[in-house]
Structures are given as structure tokens and as C-alpha cells.
Amino acid sequence: TYYRHHRFVPHYRYREHSANTENLLPEAAQPATPTYPVIPEVFHPAPESLHPAQEPDQSPEVAPAAMVHALAPLSRGKVFYGVMFDAGSTGTRIHIYKFIQKDPVELPVLDNELYHAVKPGLSAYKDTPEEGGNTVRQLLKLAQKTVPEEEWKQTPVVLKATAGLRLLPEDKANALLDEVREVFAESPFFIPKNSVSIMNGTNEGILAWVTVNFLTGHLYSNTKRTVGILDLGGGSTQITFLPKSQSLTPNNICLRFNMFNHTYQVYTHSYLGNGLYAARLATLGALRADGKIPVFTSSCLPKKFQEDVTFGGITYKVSGIPDGYAGYKLCYHEVMKVIKGIVHQPFEVKGSSVFYAFSYYFDRAVESGLIDGSRGGMVEVRDFKKRAKEVCNQMTKFRAISPFLCMDMTYITCLLKEGFGFKDNTVLQLAKKVNNVETSWALGATFDHFRNLNIH
Numbered sequence: 161t162y163y164r165h166h167r168f169v170p171h172y173r174y175r176e177h178s179a180n181t182e183n184l185l186p187e188a189a190q191p192a193t194p195t196y197p198v199i200p201e202v203f204h205p206a207p208e209s210l211h212p213a214q215e216p217d218q219s220p221e222v223a224p225a226a227m228v229h230a231l232a233p234l235s236r237g238k239v240f241y242g243v244m245f246d247a248g249s250t251g252t253r254i255h256i257y258k259f260i261q262k263d264p265v266e267l268p269v270l271d272n273e274l275y276h277a278v279k280p281g282l283s284a285y286k287d288t289p290e291e292g293g294n295t296v297r298q299l300l301k302l303a304q305k306t307v308p309e310e311e312w313k314q315t316p317v318v319l320k321a322t323a324g325l326r327l328l329p330e331d332k333a334n335a336l337l338d339e340v341r342e343v344f345a346e347s348p349f350f351i352p353k354n355s356v357s358i359m360n361g362t363n364e365g366i367l368a369w370v371t372v373n374f375l376t377g378h379l380y381s382n383t384k385r386t387v388g389i390l391d392l393g394g395g396s397t398q399i400t401f402l403p404k405s406q407s408l409t410p411n412n413i414c415l416r417f418n419m420f421n422h423t424y425q426v427y428t429h430s431y432l433g434n435g436l437y438a439a440r441l442a443t444l445g446a447l448r449a450d451g452k453i454p455v456f457t458s459s460c461l462p463k464k465f466q467e468d469v470t471f472g473g474i475t476y477k478v479s480g481i482p483d484g485y486a487g488y489k490l491c492y493h494e495v496m497k498v499i500k501g502i503v504h505q506p507f508e509v510k511g512s513s514v515f516y517a518f519s520y521y522f523d524r525a526v527e528s529g530l531i532d533g534s535r536g537g538m539v540e541v542r543d544f545k546k547r548a549k550e551v552c553n554q555m556t557k558f559r560a561i562s563p564f565l566c567m568d569m570t571y572i573t574c575l576l577k578e579g580f581g582f583k584d585n586t587v588l589q590l591a592k593k594v595n596n597v598e599t600s601w602a603l604g605a606t607f608d609h610f611r612n613l614n615i616h
């Protein structure tokens with residue numbers, strides 16, 4: 161499961177590490193006292209390691225060839241680690257990244273990632289925060305098994321929560337974060353200041369863009385091309401891409417940040433409440449319920465289906481419409497209400513770059529048989545639509561895979577077409593991992609920890 165070819169040039173200034181990536185202060189505002197002199201603060205790409213013939217857009221899943229030559233000497237390099245927790249609305253995940261730096265003038269390399277996920281997410285423990293803390297404690301044990309003991313004190317451990325905690329009342333979210341802080345405090349790792357926080361949606365979108373463009377080789381290639389990202393979580397969804405023409409882009413919706421000696425200005429938007437699970441509840445009308453409706457129904461569900469559904473620690477009774485109609489058209493009409501007026505179409509998305517789609521885009525494409533789960537693959541927006549129609553119009557056939565498959569596939573189709581304005585023939589590259597590393601904001605956030613990206 162290892163991948164070991166990502167090369168960086170280290171920067172040999174050290175400073176105190178602030179994990180507060182929500183407060184990305186300009187470099188000058190950082191404290192000057194060196195208190196953590198072990199891990200290189202700044203990573204740059206290795207220009208000499210780039211393969212000029214490499215055209216990442218043509219083989220997006222393949223690492224630039226020249227990165228691979230670092231394989232042999234790796235075992236003798238200086239090793240360092242970074243641990244990033246993703247506290248998502250539907251699960252908590254740990255990413256343990258191992259970097260190797262052969263010698264001070266050589267380039268640190270991302271050697272591999274160890275990834276593990278548990279369900280449910282922290283927000284399910286909103287009334288029992290101690291239990292929530294325990295899930296993090298269990299995952300930290302994995303870090304202790306993976307990171308050699310002599311590295312524990314230098315290895316930063318950071319947790320960032322996303323939509324699940326954003327959607328909770330502040331006191332409930334804070335109680336969970338405080339529990340995690342206690343768990344971290346008793347751990348043998350390096351716990352930076354502000355290591356436990358709720359990340360804002362903007363940073364979530366940008367850091368996922370950084371991860372995917374790094375893993376696909378676009379950040380340090382000579383080509384100016386990059387790929388866009390589409391992330392569909394349980395509670396929120398993000399779209400991030402580099403607009404073709406900066407001049408047409410109003411500054412207020414584009415963000416700048418520095419990475420590998422470049423300044424990027426990307427369009428990013430996070431829609432809270434438009435993640436897949438939140439959208440299910442919105443489609444069912446459960447979110448604006450006043451307590452009088454005992455069962456929430458939808459024509460997106462099999463007629464005879466009835467079940468309790470839990471999201472964010474709340475349980476709802478849901479069912480199909482027993483003597484009504486079910487099917488794609490009615491379902492599309494229902495999910496349209498959730499999209500309309502919430503998601504706006506970013507200009508320029510039409511004909512823009514290739515988009516990588518992951519998280520629930522990937523999971524549902526696999527479940528519905530659009531792509532192979534181990535290989536991922538390219539689909540067009542119209543493929544989601546076609547498969548959504550098939551699933552919705554033969555619900556009994558797909559019932560065993562998931563009773564929500566019709567609703568989810570229709571929502572994804574509607575989000576892509578009506579929400580973001582993608583054309584039927586827009587190509588999406590579906591991937592769970594690129595070069596064996598999870599496509600998630602977590603790697604970007606780890607870079608951000610080691611080298612402040614100065615997002616503004």
C-alpha cells in the first residue's frame with residue numbers, strides 16, 4: 161500500500177509551528193523563536209526531478225516518472241511523520257504520513273500514507289463527548305504502532321473537523337473538541353498549538369485541491385494546467401478550480417495562496433447542508449420538520465421501504481410512498497428543491513479543466529456499477545444521469561445495494577447539472593486514491609501545517 165515518490169525541496173529556516181490553519185497569518189506575523197527544529201518548515205518541488213516529457217493531464221493517475229528514481233536511497237534517509245485526523249460528518253479518519261529526507265540538500269519525499277477510518281463521526285457523540293474522544297484515542301493507538309517511538313515527540317498530531325461539527329450547536333461541538341484536546345494532551349506525540357479545530361469550508365476546498373494537484377503532479381510541473389476538485393461529504397460539498405481567466409473572476413470569490421513557489425488564485429465554494437446525507441434529509445423534508453410529521457416519505461425510495469435513519473446523532477423515520485409513485489422524474493423534482501436557490505453555478509465551469517471527483521461521488525459511482533472500485537475511472541456527467549434513471553426506475557433491483565441509491569444518484573446528477581452547471585459531456589475523473597494516497601483535504605492540510613500556505 162505504499163507510495164514513495166513525492167519529492168520536495170526542504171527549506172532550512174525553522175519556526176514555531178502553528179496548526180491554526182484557519183488563521184493563516186502572513187509569514188512576517190509568525191513568532192521568530194525556533195521551538196521546533198526538527199521538521200522542515202517549507203517544502204518546494206524539485207525542479208531537477210521533473211520529467212519534461214511528463215504530461216500529467218494525459219496520464220493523471222501516474223506519478224511523474226522522475227519522481228520514482230528516489231526509491232533506492234530512501235531507506236537511508238531521515239524519516240519524519242505527520243498525523244492528520246479528519247473528523248467528518250460520517251466518520252473519523254486518521255492519516256499517518258511518512259516523509260523521508262535523504263540528506264539536508266536533498267528533497268524530502270512523501271514515502272507513504274497509512275489510513276484508517278471509523279464510523280460514525282464525532283457529531284454522533286454530541287451527547288456523549290467522552291465516547292467521541294474514545295474513537296480518537298483508539299485511532300491514536302494506530303499512530304503509536306506506526307510511528308517509531310523515538311519519533312513520537314517530533315510528530316505533530318492535528319485534528320480538523322468538517323461539516324458534522326459545523327452543523328452542531330456551538331456548545332456541543334466545543335465539548336467534543338475539548339474531549340479530543342484531552343486525548344491529545346495525554347498522548348506522547350507533539351501537539352501543536354490549536355491542533356484541534358473546526359476547519360472552515362473554504363480551507364477544506366482549497367486543501368483538497370492542493371492534495372489532488374500535488375498527487376497528480378500538476379503543482380510542480382511546468383505546465384500551467386491544474387485539475388478541479390469536487391468533494392461530496394455527508395454534510396457539505398466543495399467545488400474548487402483554477403479559473404481559466406482571472407480577469408473575469410471577481411476577487412471576492414477567489415482565494416490566493418502560495419505553494420511550491422507559485423501563487424495560485426482558485427475559485428472555491430463549500431455548501432454546508434448540501435453533503436449527501438444532509439441532502440437526503442432535506443429531500444425528505446426532515447430538516448424543517450416541526451415534530452408533527454412522524455414518518456418522512458419520498459418518491460426516491462422504494463415504495464415498501466421503511467427504516468430509521470440517523471445523521472448527526474438524530475434519528476428520523478423514513479419510508480417510500482406505499483401507494484404512490486416512485487421513479488426518476490418525481491425524484492428529480494424532489495431533489496431539485498434542495499439544489500435550487502442554494503447552489504449557484506460558478507461562471508467558467510463550462511469547458512473548464514478536468515475535474516477530479518471523490519468521496520461520495522466515488523462511492524456511489526462504485527455502488528451503482530458505473531466504475532470499478534479498485535481502479536476508479538472516467539465518466540461523463542450524462543453517465544450519472546443515465547444510471548440514476550436506471551436505478552430509480554428499477555428500484556427493487558437495486559434495493560439490496562442501498563435503498564437510497566436512487567435518491568443519491570439523482571441528487572448527484574442534479575447537483576452537477578443544475579447546481580454547478582456542468583454539461584452532459586463534462587468528464588469527471590473518479591478516484592478514491594491517487595498513487596495510493598487518499599484524495600482528501602488531509603494531505604494538503606499536512607503541507608499547510610509544515611509550511612503555511614498563507615491562504616487569503
Ligand SMILES: O=c1ccn([C@@H]2O[C@H](COP(=O)(O)OP(=O)(O)O)[C@@H](O)[C@H]2O)c(=O)[nH]1
Nearest residue numbers: 248249250322323393394395396519598600
Ligand atoms: O481520506 C478520506 C476521507 C474521506 N473519504 C470519504 O469521503 C466522504 C467524507 O464525508 P465526510 O463524512 O467527511 O463529510 P463532511 O464532514 O466533509 O461533509 C466519505 O465517503 C468517506 O468515505 C475518503 O474516502 N477518504
